[in-house]
Structures are given as C-alpha cells and as structure tokens.
Amino acid sequence: MTEDRGAGHHVIVTENGPYQVEGSIEIRTPAGEVVSANEGAFLCRCGQSSNKPFCDGTHAKVGFEGTVSADHGPxxxxxxxxxxxxxxxxxxxxxxxxxxxxxxxxxxxxxxxxxxxxxxxxxxxxxxxxxxxxxxxxxxxxxxEGARPGETVEAKLSPAIMASKDGPYHVRGGIEVRSSDGSAYEPRNRQTLCRCGGSKNKPFCDGTHYQIGFKDG
Ligand code: FES
CATH class of the missing domain: 3.30.70.20 (Alpha-Beta Plaits)
Structure with missing residues (x-):
C-alpha cells in the first residue's frame, strides 16, 4: 500500500456531530451517484439526518451521543x-x-x-x-510468502467515500480518520465508518446497523 495516497485527505470525527471531510474526496450515494468531490463536506454520523449522506444538524436536536471508543493503537x-x-x-x-x-x-x-x-x-x-x-x-x-514483516498487499484505491445501502460509509484509499481531539487512526486502504449512530466501536462500524434496522430513507 502507498502510505501517502490519502495525504491531505482527512475525516475528522467531530464531537457528538458529523464527520468533517477535508480534501478533494469523491463522495457517493448508495446508488453510486457522485454527490460531492469538492473541498470539504459534513457527513451524517447520528443516522437521523433528513439529507443523508449529509448532516442537516439533527444530531444537536436529538442529543446524539457519539463518543469515540475505537482503539487508536497500531x-x-x-x-x-x-x-x-x-x-x-x-x-x-x-x-x-x-x-x-x-x-x-x-x-x-x-x-x-x-x-x-x-x-x-x-x-x-x-x-x-x-x-x-x-x-x-x-x-x-x-x-x-516472502513479504517483509508487516507488509500486506493492497490495491491502489483513490480516496473516496461511499455511503453503502442501509450501512456504513466505505472509506477507501488511505484517508486518515481523526478524533476531534486530533488523535489519528492508522490510515488504512479500506475502512468502514458508522453512519447509523449505533456502533459500540465508534467511529468504526461494528455491524449494529443490522440489529437496529438502519435505513437510508
Ligand atoms: S453503520 Fe453504524 S454500526 Fe454499521
């Protein structure tokens, strides 16, 4: 994997609020439509926006509790x-x-x-x-076989975020995800960020959307 592929591209997990996307990152709807490839966007994290995948401020009205708990370690x-x-x-x-x-x-x-x-x-x-x-x-x-220690095989993926049907954001291409306190997760080529609001491993999806029957609509 090319470690600097996502350089300049970030997702900031705002405190009890949306994902703040920085950099020119392609954003796609579940239907595959490109809705934004511009600098900056705010994506719903509470699961209750009426303008998914974008934030419409509903998190504040519903008192969304979005504390990040996923391990920041290597x-x-x-x-x-x-x-x-x-x-x-x-x-x-x-x-x-x-x-x-x-x-x-x-x-x-x-x-x-x-x-x-x-x-x-x-x-x-x-x-x-x-x-x-x-x-x-x-x-x-x-x-x-024969790889150097820690080396894995990854396809070259351009930085992109896709809102999957009734499920998480698929985040591709080594985009760095940061907590609101600035602490970063190790960039990965493939990541899934919770967009139903229910994960117990925020900001990452843990499959809770299946259990709570999260729907895009
Ligand atoms: S989208 Fe929230 S747990 Fe999967």
Whole structure:
C-alpha cells in the first residue's frame, strides 16, 4: 500500500456531530451517484439526518451521543495471523463491520461456527487473495510468502467515500480518520465508518446497523 495516497485527505470525527471531510474526496450515494468531490463536506454520523449522506444538524436536536471508543493503537498489535499455503491472513476483529464478504465468498476458509474461525489452508492463496479485498472494513488483509514483516498487499484505491445501502460509509484509499481531539487512526486502504449512530466501536462500524434496522430513507 502507498502510505501517502490519502495525504491531505482527512475525516475528522467531530464531537457528538458529523464527520468533517477535508480534501478533494469523491463522495457517493448508495446508488453510486457522485454527490460531492469538492473541498470539504459534513457527513451524517447520528443516522437521523433528513439529507443523508449529509448532516442537516439533527444530531444537536436529538442529543446524539457519539463518543469515540475505537482503539487508536497500531493495527499490528491488534491483528491475528493465520498461516496458509503461500499466504498469511491477518485479522483485526476490532474493526469488522460484519459485511459477510469472507464467510459468503470462501466458507472453506472463513467459518461461521468454528474455532478458530479462519482456516488459512482451506483454499489456495489465489482464491484467498481474491476474496480479502472485498472486505470493506479492512479487518482482513493478507501477505504473500516472502513479504517483509508487516507488509500486506493492497490495491491502489483513490480516496473516496461511499455511503453503502442501509450501512456504513466505505472509506477507501488511505484517508486518515481523526478524533476531534486530533488523535489519528492508522490510515488504512479500506475502512468502514458508522453512519447509523449505533456502533459500540465508534467511529468504526461494528455491524449494529443490522440489529437496529438502519435505513437510508
Ligand atoms: S453503520 Fe454499521 S454500526 Fe453504524
């Protein structure tokens, strides 16, 4: 991954308010329509704006409590490694959005009711490498045999934010996410930010939108 790809592009998680987007970042609706690629935007974080994906000030009226609780530490200290045939799967459970791309895409590797839940030898490296980039949260990553320590394979993605249908913002391209106190999360190529207001791992999605039946409309 090119670490400076998202340089100058930030998402600031404002205190009990919206995401403040800085830099020229493409923003897309669930239908794929580009609604803004200009400097700066405020995106709804409480889930109750009438002008989604943009903030309309509703968070203040409803008393949105948006305290950030996700770990700011290095990804390398959180993730688990699973060795397969010529590939290592990395899994950072803390940021999983439960999109199900892994368990649906390759159930011989990602197992819903098994412990451990990942069998990295359950498919070939090529198949695993094809599925992992579909993981929108970036919880899953991989390295191929011979990689330097900590090095993972990532596609080159332009900085972009897509409001997914009834789900989180898919944030692509190494955009830096910062808390309102200025502390930054390690930039990742694939991230999912909560837009239903209900995550218990704010600012990241933790799948709560499924449980509360969040809808765009
Ligand atoms: S959008 Fe997934 S938990 Fe809020």
């Amino acid at each position: 990804i390398a200290e959180r993730r688990d490694a699973y060795e397969g045939r010529g590939i290592t799967i990395y899994d950072d459970r803390s940021v999983c959005a439960h999109a199900g791309e892994c368990t649906n895409g390759l159930p011989s590797v990602w197992k819903l009711d098994a412990e451990p839940w990942i069998d990295a030898g359950g498919a070939g490296a090529d198949q695993i490498a094809e599925v992992i980039p579909r993981c929108p949260s970036g919880a899953l990553a991989y390295a191929l």
